Every structure is written in C-alpha cells, then in structure tokens.
Amino acid sequence: MKPSVNIIWFRRDLRLSDNAALYHALRADVPVLPIFIFDTTILNQLQDRADKRVAFIHAAITEMQTQLVAMGSSMQVFHGKPMDIFLQLVQLYTIGTVFTNHDYEPYAQERDTAIANLLGEAGVDFKTYKDQVIFEKSEVTKDDGKPYTVFTPYSRKWKAKLSADYLKAYPTEKYFNNFYQQAPTLIPSLASMNFESIETVFPSKQLNEEIVRKYSQNRDFPALDNGTSKMGVHLRFGTVSIRALATIAAGLNETYLNELIWRDFYQMILWHFPKVGKGQAFKAEYEKIKWRNNEEEFKKWCEGKTGYPIVDAGMRELNTTGFMHNRVRMIVASFLTKHLLIDWRWGEAYFANKLLDFDLSANNGGWQWAASSGCDAAPYFRVFNPYLQTEKFDKELKYIKKWVPEFQEFSYPQPIVVHEVARKRVLETYAAALKPS
Template sequence: MSLTTKDKITIFWHRRDLRLHDNTGLYYALKSGNPVVPLFIFDRNILDDLDNKKDSRVSFIHEAVTGMREELKKAGADILVEYGFPTEIWKSLSEKYQIAEVITNTDYEPYATERDQEIYRILKKEGIPFKAYKDHVIFEKKEVLSLQNTPYTVFTPYSRAWREKCNDFYLSSYPTRKYFKNLHKWKGPSIPSLKEMGFEKTDQTFPSSKVETELLENYGEQRNFPGIKGTSHLGIHLRFGTVSIREMARKGNENSSTWLNELIWRDFYHQILWHFPHVGKGKAFRAAYDTIKWRNNQGEFKKWCEGKTGYPLVDAGMRELNETGFMHNRVRMVTASFLAKHLLIDWRWGEAYFAEKLLDYDLAANNGGWQWAAGSGTDAAPYFRIFNPTAQAEKFDPQGVYIKKWVPEIGTDQYPEPIVDHKIARERCLLVYKEALNQDEK
C-alpha cells in the first residue's frame, strides 16, 4: 500500500537519531493518535558543502537509514526518504499530505536551529504543529543551571550539579517498540542511492555500537593510552544517534564513573553552544583571544595535516585521523595544542580540518575541545600551560606502540626533523598570547 493524500498522518522527522528504539520524539509521535510515517531528509544544505564525495559519514548515514527501513518493514511500515533542501521538501509535503503534526528531536547546532525555525514558520502557515523533544543529550538548555540561575561555564561544578540532578527518570528508555502498531502501514519508494546524490560508497569499516562491560570497568586506567584499545569508539554512534544516550549513561553509571564523565562533558559542551551560540560561529568563547596575532604559516599547517611535523605523537595522531577518521582523545588534545601553541596557527583552521576528517565530528564537542586546547574556551587550560609532545609520548605511549604503528619510519633518515624547537615555540607562544591578552585589558 502506498502513502495516499487522504491519510491523516503524524510525520516523525529523523535527524541525529537514526534508530527506532528508545527514541523520545518517535515515542511521542507513536502516541499521538495518528498513524506515524517516519521521514529522513538527505539535506543538500549540508551535503553540497562536502568536497569529499567518498565522505564516510554519508555512507554511515545511508547504512543507518537503510537499517531502520529493514526494521520498519518487519512491522509492515516504511520510511519516507527525501533528498533536497528541507524548506522545499516541507512545503511540498505539507501540500501533498494530510499532516496532523510533525514531531522531531531537537538539534542544537546553529544551522539546525535556524532551519527548524524556518520549518516551523512554513508548517504554521498550514496549521500544522511542529514539536521537538530532547533526545540527543541527558540535560539540555536550561536544565542544569547554577544557584544564580546562570549557565555553568566551568565543567567541575556543572558535572557535580549534573550528577545531583540525574536519576532513573532521566535515564529511563522510551518503549517505542511497544507502539509499533501505530506506525502507518505502507510501502515507500526506494531510498535515493549514494550515486544519485553524487556520492560514492566508502570502504571504511565502522566501529561497533556495542560497548563491552570489561572495557568500561578498565576505562579509568586505560583511556589515556592510545596504544591499547581502552576507549569505546562510540563517537560516531552518539553523533548520529544510532545508540541511545540514556542507555549509554546507564552503562556508565553501572560500570565506570570516568566514562560517564565523558558523556557529561558532551552535555556540557552542548549547553555551552546553546547559551553562547557565538562559539559555533567562529568566535572565541573568551573574546580577548580573538585578538591573538596568529602566524598562520600555510606550509607548517600542511605538515601538521599530513603528520610530518617531526613530533612523533602529533604525527601519529594526524595519520591515524587521515586514514581512519578517528583519533584517540589524549592525542586530540596534544595535536590541537601543538597547532595552536607551538605553531601559532589559528585554532579555527584545526577545528575545520577535524570537522572535515572526523567520523564522530560534532560541532559542540569539536569546538569545545579546540577552544580548550587553545586556551580561549570554557574551563580552558591556562594559556601558559603548553603540552610538551615529547613528554606526552613518553608518558602515554612509553613502549612506542602507537607511534610505531602510525609512524613506521621513526628513527630513520626518512623521518623529518622537528618543525620547531619546543622551548623556542613555548616562549614565542607565551609572548604572543601575553601581548594579546594584555592589550585587551587596556
């Protein structure tokens, strides 16, 4: 049966929640009293900006949407998949079908917020309610505030308040499958292929969405060592919502307070992006840092991108990123600090490079991490604290396991000399930062 113009339906719009289980908005759609039609839009506003037509993230999304479709078919239902510009698609859908309401989950990024406001206006003209629910984080917007009713800008007190507020209510799953009978029974057209959208399938192997209890139990001791598998690699699944954040937080609660802390960092950066949207639009959280006189040497940036700086841990991290779309978190901090402080290259250059390469790229976390490393962000390391990449390698990769894997020519004539002397770079950084910050105080 196809979808007809006579059917009165609720449309549930999937975005960063590519799963059917424990999905907040989908749950409320299924309880709306109308047959539910899931929808996904391959958004050209995003896709047209991707230069790499073998972008692994597009393949990942396509696989996830295809997987949801297979699951829906078992319930006699289907998903409507569109390719184009959301405003045009919604104008068309609102004219074509009898839509009782549109339900989705909130996306907190600046583009998404502006897009949703526009869609809200389009639907309002047609008398169609547009509702958004919280699904991507445990706490959003103004849910965790200080005693002064202001947003936290330092992580430790935020995390304390987060833990005090969090209970079983916030971590409970939404039993969507129980209401699958309320899905509209129909057979949809085929999903647009990657080729039809101008993309190619990647040969990338994606990490599992399962996280082992043993890994979580050892997470606190092992997470800083890139040479061992001590982290969950769940970033891409959290980014695109193929796993439930509530389920993951429960696992953290049960098995690893340190791992749960990483999920709290994720919430923290999302509420920073919400309260201080300028950070998502190319501005430093601390305005004084926008006056730093960056060197921005193109040749040095290229060497950093390619993993040819002569600093083995930095190079290993960049090569891992370029080849796999992943970089260990400890190494992310070291490579980011090196670019901003050793080379005095604007952190935004590095942020953009990570945005292009990371499978788990998430604006809130990527921006938060880069500004932390550069000293310009919330809860940032003081500007005078500069990671020594050699000392970091000795401490966190003492046997050189990680470095040897990604920099096999280490110790040979093929490996370059350091691009800059650590001591000279440190002194130069301190001078440039101090000048900018002192100037701002005048």
C-alpha cells in the same frame, strides 16, 4: 483523498528504540510516517565525495528501513532542502503534527524555525523533544539561574540532579503497530547524491562494559585497541541512546560518565553562548592573539609530517580512519595552536571535515580548550610537550610505529619547530595579547 498522517523526522537520532520524538509520535493515535532528509545545505559543504559520515548515515538509514519494512511500513528518504521537501509533503498528505528531536546547532535552529513557520501556515503542528543529551539548555544551572562556564561544578550539579526518571528508556516498541502502512520505498543511493560508496567498518553499537569498567586506567593510551569505547560516532548520529550509555556508565565508571557529561556541558555552552558556534572565542580577549598562520606548516600538520611522531601519528590516524584517540586530539590541537601559533579555527575546521564523530559543540569546545580561549580551558601557559606526552602515553612507541613506521629513518622529516623555542614564542605572544591595556 490525501492520507492523514503524523510525521517523525529523523535527524541525529537514527534508531527506532528509546527515541523521545518517535515515542510521542507513535502514541498520538495517527499513523506515523517516518522520513529522513539528506540535507543538501549540509552535504554541499562537504569537501570529500567519499565522506565516511555520509556512508555511516546511509548504512544506519538502510538498517532502519529493513526494520520498518518488516513491520509493513517504510521510511521515505529524500535528498534536497528541507523547506522544499516539506512543501511536497504538505501537498501529498494531510499532516497533523511533525515530531522531531531537538538540535542545538546554529544552522539547525534556523532551519527548524523556518520549517515550524512553514508548517504553521499550513495548519501543521511542529513538536520537538530532548533526546541527544540527558540535561539540556537551562536544566542544570547555578543557583541564580545563570549557566555554568566551569565543568566541575556543572558536573556536580548534573550528578546531584540525575535520577532514574532521566535515564528511563522510551518504550517505542509497544507502539510499533502505529507506523503508517505502505509499500517499501527506495532510499537514494550514495552515487545518486554524488557520493562514493566506500568499504568502511564502523565501530560496534554494542557498548563493551569491560572497556567502561577499565576506562579510568586505559583511556589515555592510544595504542590500546580497547582503551576507549568508540561510541562517539553512535552518539553523534543517535544510533545508540545516550540514556542507555549513561545508565551503564553510572553503574560502572564515573570517569566514563564524566565524558558523557562533557557532551551535555558543551551542548549547554553552545545553547547559551551561540557565538562559539559561529567562529568566535568564548573569551573575547583571546581574539587579540597574533597568530602566525603559516600555510606551509599547517599543510605539514594536516599531512602528519611535522617531525613530531606522536603528532604525526594522530593526524595520519585521522586522515585514514576518521577517528583520533582523545588524548592524541589534545596533543595535536595543542601543537597546532601553541607550537605553530596557528589559529584554532583552522584546526577546528580540519577536524570538522575529517572526524567521523564530528560534533560542533564538542569539537569547538575541545579546540578552544587547547587554545585556552574557551570556557574552563587549559591556561595559556600550559603547552603540551610532545616528547613527554609520548613518554607517558606511548612509552613503547606502539601507536607511533603503527602510524609512522618510518619515524627513525632518514626519510622522516626533522621537527618543524624546536619545542623550547616554540614554547617561549607562544608564551610571549599570548602574554603580549592578553596584557591589560
């Protein structure tokens, strides 16, 4: 006799508290079997066998497993293709419903449609819930029902719509006794999945409210350890609740709240304009830009050897830690697209491979903003001057000295391009591409 269960499928929501799908699963009066799948479709695309994100997920799963085992339950963790895993699960259990949370990315949409069809053929329901954003899809639209493509009016409508109900936590803890009771199961090791175990200190899950309180005045200075909250990776993998962060932000600092609204905005853009997640410019006319795409210059940018210390500091920080300060992200992205005239998609892909908090919608939105090809982007004639950015945001050169200690030595490379020359070149290139035909 096969055990009767419902399944909670964890993906971008690696926590047991305040989790929408888990809450609905636990209230359904059928024992809930937790699962996680290390999806080989995704893992096989990763270039680095010491990828910090895989290590982060593994650590989060291990922490959740400890909690579940203490309740007499266990998470079943698989390594393979989701279709193959669910074919196995349907054979092993009598499954009523599979519960999970929405994922808005193109691959996730295709995967979930295929899984829903597979389960449907087996008589199993597939239910998904909103969890990683406050507002999704068409919840915040213009009065005519069309999606916003400019952030400021979107954020006004977002704030006007916000109420306590949208921030209310899901009280999953009340129903923890509804987890399926079973002996502890093993989690595949990183080595068994052909990944290296790496010693990495991840940012704390506890939001420092003092950082939020002072966020407006400190957020642009990369040398400050406590200038930003470093919650990006926790939001990306759902180890913290967006509702919890938004509740704190709404009471302490509107600038910090706006950063959370940008996340919702870019997820909404990806949903309504899926072409941006498939390598296309939001503004179609920007596909006419004649990129230089010099591979040697791209390599120097990647390695932090451009001769512009603030740019090089950012790239070295990224390569070493998997993190880059948000102000510096804008500087290095502007430099690649405007100074070097290298296609924003090259930079987007590099960040996708390196950023610990990589999120398709936000990464794409940031890169298209820098290249001026996205919705509500910087105008094409806005070209960040790295020297002025340094003067404004790293005046004492603390950030630069940390990551580029040799910047005043003869060994440090000469600037890869002269700022004034690069600015003139990019303005001419963009103007030629965008002139009416």
